[in-house]
């Protein structure tokens with residue numbers, strides 16, 4: 001799909017990877033609406049390119065319906081959804097204070113996995129009503145999984161489980177929505193220089209960078225955005241989770 005002039009939703013665009021994706025798609029001529037639970041962050045990103053910003057908790061049906069509806073009112077129904085919203089809540093199954101709180105586990109699944117499905121279903125409903133483009137394509141949904149889907153580390157039980165769910169959702173969602181001309185893909189980043197990582201002490205960041213076989217550095221959020229661009233433009237890519245990790249395979253801890 002050609003990106004210019006398309007209406008696009010970027011969830012989690014108030015920071016990190018989502019902000020880079022929103023900026024990149026706007027630079028390619030898309031009409032971008034930034035959705036984030038952090039409205040100030042969403043506004044700061046959208047202001048850079050004159051886009052829209054709406055408060056949205058992706059785990060809530062009504063909040064997502066409301067935000068997608070507001071974006072639709074101004075930009076028209078979106079053909080592109082990129083979901084980069086996510087949370088990381090570390091904790092071992094059996095920690096110092098006993099078993100991991102079920103509420104912590106549930107919240108991570110609710111935001112990362114159920115939130116991704118919530119946006120997918122709502123955006124797909126809008127896309128299915130649009131006129132088909134070349135090859136009968138109507139829209140594309142890209143989720144942000146993680147290499148933790150495959151190599152979840154000690155203390156990442158909730159996060160890794162949620163990201164594995166997102167990876168597992170990709171093929172069945174693509175098959176399910178194929179008859180509507182809607183593609184579904186996921187990006188599985190390794191270590192990306194966003195507040196999730198740059199908040200760690202410098203020596204920890206350096207050690208993380210050294211653990212990446214090649215290149216020995218964290219990925220830039222803009223490099224994830226360039227993969228998203230390619231996914232949107234290449235109609236043959238569908239139902240796949242693409243790692244972007246410099247050959248990193250995470251050790252147990």
Ligand SMILES: NC(=O)c1ccc[n+]([C@@H]2O[C@H](COP(=O)([O-])OP(=O)(O)OC[C@H]3O[C@@H](n4cnc5c(N)ncnc54)[C@H](O)[C@@H]3O)[C@@H](O)[C@H]2O)c1
Pocket residue numbers: 011012013014015016017018035036037038041056057058059084085086087111115144145146147188189190191192193194195196197
């Ligand atoms: N940074 C990395 O190394 C890395 C690696 C692999 C995967 N990821 C994934 O990439 C995505 C983006 O990560 P990032 O590093 O840019 O993180 P980030 O913390 O910089 O950005 C995440 C954004 O999601 C928003 N958000 C959180 N909960 C939300 C909710 N319920 N509804 C709407 N928005 C919500 C936050 O407000 C924030 O703006 C996440 O899903 C993360 O798990 C990141």
